Amino acid sequence: MQHRLWRSAILLLVWVTATSCSASYPTAPTAAPVRLLLLSTSSLNDFSFNRSFTVKVYLIDSDGVYTDVTNAAEWQVSNSLLRVTRIQPSGSFTGGFSVSAANGFNESGVSTVTAVYQGRTDSITVTVYPSSRSAPRLEVLFSGSQQLTPGAQTLGVSARYWSTPGSRTDVPASYSTSDPGVATIDGARITPRSPGKFTLIASYEGVSEHVLMFVNPSEKLIKP
Amino acid sequence: MVTALICLLFAPASSAQTADREIVRLAANLYQVRDGAQHTVFIVTADGIILADPLGTSTAGWLQAEFEKRFPDKLVRLVVVSTDLYTRIEGASLFNDTAVVVGQSKIGEAVRRAWQDLPGSLIPFDRNASHTLEPVELTSHPGAAALMARDRDGDGVLRPSEVNSSVTIVEREFERSDRLNANVTVLAPAAGAPQLSVVWFAEERIAFAAAIPGLLARPVRLNQPNATHAVAWARAVAALDFDVLITGDGQRVSHADIEALRKYLDALFADVAAGYEAGKSVDQLQRSVTLDAFAAAPFYPSRRAHIAELFDGVRIVTADLYGFASGRYVLPDSAYSAGYSLSRRPVVPVGTVGLRVSGRMLGLAGEFASGPQEMIARSSAYYDERIAVRDSRVSGLIRIGGVSTALVAGLSSTTTDARGEYIARATTGALGGRHPIASRRRGYGVTVGGEATVRISTNAAFLMTLRVTGAVSPARGVAPVRNLDVQVGAGLSIRTHRRFRTPN
Numbered sequence: 001m002q003h004r005l006w007r008s009a010i011l012l013l014v015w016v017t018a019t020s021c022s023a024s025y026p027t028a029p030t031a032a033p034v035r036l037l038l039l040s041t042s043s044l045n046d047f048s049f050n051r052s053f054t055v056k057v058y059l060i061d062s063d064g065v066y067t068d069v070t071n072a073a074e075w076q077v078s079n080s081l082l083r084v085t086r087i088q089p090s091g092s093f094t095g096g097f098s099v100s101a102a103n104g105f106n107e108s109g110v111s112t113v114t115a116v117y118q119g120r121t122d123s124i125t126v127t128v129y130p131s132s133r134s135a136p137r138l139e140v141l142f143s144g145s146q147q148l149t150p151g152a153q154t155l156g157v158s159a160r161y162w163s164t165p166g167s168r169t170d171v172p173a174s175y176s177t178s179d180p181g182v183a184t185i186d187g188a189r190i191t192p193r194s195p196g197k198f199t200l201i202a203s204y205e206g207v208s209e210h211v212l213m214f215v216n217p218s219e220k221l222i223k224p
Numbered sequence: 225m226v227t228a229l230i231c232l233l234f235a236p237a238s239s240a241q242t243a244d245r246e247i248v249r250l251a252a253n254l255y256q257v258r259d260g261a262q263h264t265v266f267i268v269t270a271d272g273i274i275l276a277d278p279l280g281t282s283t284a285g286w287l288q289a290e291f292e293k294r295f296p297d298k299l300v301r302l303v304v305v306s307t308d309l310y311t312r313i314e315g316a317s318l319f320n321d322t323a324v325v326v327g328q329s330k331i332g333e334a335v336r337r338a339w340q341d342l343p344g345s346l347i348p349f350d351r352n353a354s355h356t357l358e359p360v361e362l363t364s365h366p367g368a369a370a371l372m373a374r375d376r377d378g379d380g381v382l383r384p385s386e387v388n389s390s391v392t393i394v395e396r397e398f399e400r401s402d403r404l405n406a407n408v409t410v411l412a413p414a415a416g417a418p419q420l421s422v423v424w425f426a427e428e429r430i431a432f433a434a435a436i437p438g439l440l441a442r443p444v445r446l447n448q449p450n451a452t453h454a455v456a457w458a459r460a461v462a463a464l465d466f467d468v469l470i471t472g473d474g475q476r477v478s479h480a481d482i483e484a485l486r487k488y489l490d491a492l493f494a495d496v497a498a499g500y501e502a503g504k505s506v507d508q509l510q511r512s513v514t515l516d517a518f519a520a521a522p523f524y525p526s527r528r529a530h531i532a533e534l535f536d537g538v539r540i541v542t543a544d545l546y547g548f549a550s551g552r553y554v555l556p557d558s559a560y561s562a563g564y565s566l567s568r569r570p571v572v573p574v575g576t577v578g579l580r581v582s583g584r585m586l587g588l589a590g591e592f593a594s595g596p597q598e599m600i601a602r603s604s605a606y607y608d609e610r611i612a613v614r615d616s617r618v619s620g621l622i623r624i625g626g627v628s629t630a631l632v633a634g635l636s637s638t639t640t641d642a643r644g645e646y647i648a649r650a651t652t653g654a655l656g657g658r659h660p661i662a663s664r665r666r667g668y669g670v671t672v673g674g675e676a677t678v679r680i681s682t683n684a685a686f687l688m689t690l691r692v693t694g695a696v697s698p699a700r701g702v703a704p705v706r707n708l709d710v711q712v713g714a715g716l717s718i719r720t721h722r723r724f725r726t727p728n
Binding site (some may be wrong): 006022023024025030032033056058061063066067068085149151168193194195217218219220221222223224 | 338387563564598599604605606607609611612613614620641642643644645647648649652653655657658660661664720
């Protein structure tokens, strides 16, 4: 009887020791399915002033994870107003594509830039203004870099009102965003929420300005 | 010739004592020897003579002469030393030539102790109690000249090492019974008490014991040398099949008397041991242990003294295997949850197994605790984490307390193993997406607590436990840090070993 008791106790101890020291997670991580393609760029509000801008395209999965496929994507422009040029890698820069006016800024109009990757597409519509724009109009100014990423600092905005092409005044405009899921605005500060496109709308005395903006994915792990 | 010389040297001064010797036949081949108040026995077998305690050298010399006269074709082949009294074994030196002298292991120590003093027959001459003999002290001794011849270093002083006979004893660790031949068995009823050995002559149904542990005194004194030895002795001897037990001082005790005493001591010891284990005092036991069934026995009037003697002599060692299920509450790790929405159960189940070795009030315990893994999830806008965490804890605890309640304290080592995955959102590159988590860290802490026990049978008890563990050096892995946890549980304790030991 005592031997059986001891044997049972030892077996119990061995079993407990063997099975209880490690934890086991029920599933191994699996890749999340692709959700969409996102074409992103820096802000376009100053494009009319004869500058080019870079474009990137990301593949987004259902976990909200972004893979940069800029160099692998195919780029298309809807008309001859714009052109897309490859930028060669240099130093830490991995290369990419630049969008610029095909004919300088002598010609105004609307053009669409499209990225195609693995059968998915995303586009942005670009308006090319002449070097001298009409008035009255609003100009939106930013307090810092427009390279917005989730979890980063907020960005202050302000507005300048052009009553005539030669007369301008700083004014307290009102602001709103087209997609609060991507960015929210509180007074005159933009808070990036998640990567994506949104339109910042500034309004003052019946005059409004629409600025296409982007929140780009972070290159760092975002933890509280 | 040598024998004669030794007999002459150590012969008592009084010649009257020399005449006070006799050999009495007890059975066909079994004889009782008396020299004054000292008694012993021998048996004549086909292989030779087996002699119990040979007594002093004088008696042994006389015996040797008697053997030559009565049994001229028999030699003494075995001398059984059943006591540590040198006065009863010094005569063995006379039989070293033909016999093997056997005794329990501690007999050797007794002999060595005796060598540090004079033989009993010479002590009366040591008038200045110097433990040596000067010539002036030996003037009245008839063998003074021969004695002084043993002054090997020639300093004019006889030291114990110069006068004591050399006895070669084969020390043997007697088992409960050690059969010397088909008829003669030696028992060591109480381990560690060589003075309580018994020689049992099965065919003659007679036993011999040089000393009995105070059982024959009136009132019976159990604490000579030790109360628990007395109980062990009574149990072992009562189990022998004999009619009469002869003692070293010549008393004859019937088996019925020993058996009655054994029953009384067993009952007394059981009650005292249980009370001792339960933490009761001597006074409490003297009031509660009445043993009315033995009220008419001659030793009953000394019951209160016996309880005190047994109480003083008893030491308990128990070993218990125990297990309990408990709920463990872990103090939240605020740093782990800051900025996240956290999902975890406040209390997780834990199973603990342990082995405890205890004395009456002090014990040591080793515990191993583990249980089902705990699922912990935390999430924020851009980060989700879900891990399975299992803690395994080994503790070494000191237990202070009695049978029913005790406090425990000690050191513990906790291994925290975490497995799982995290999802990093809104992030590019290799940092984003789903990633496995694996972390195994060990931390150290201090455990304190208590336990209450309710005995449900002789060997089983219901156990309620409390353990509080504070981390001194917590495990810092991917899991929440366990700075403090509280564990409350209940279970069973199985006694695997319970032994009452003598204090020496």
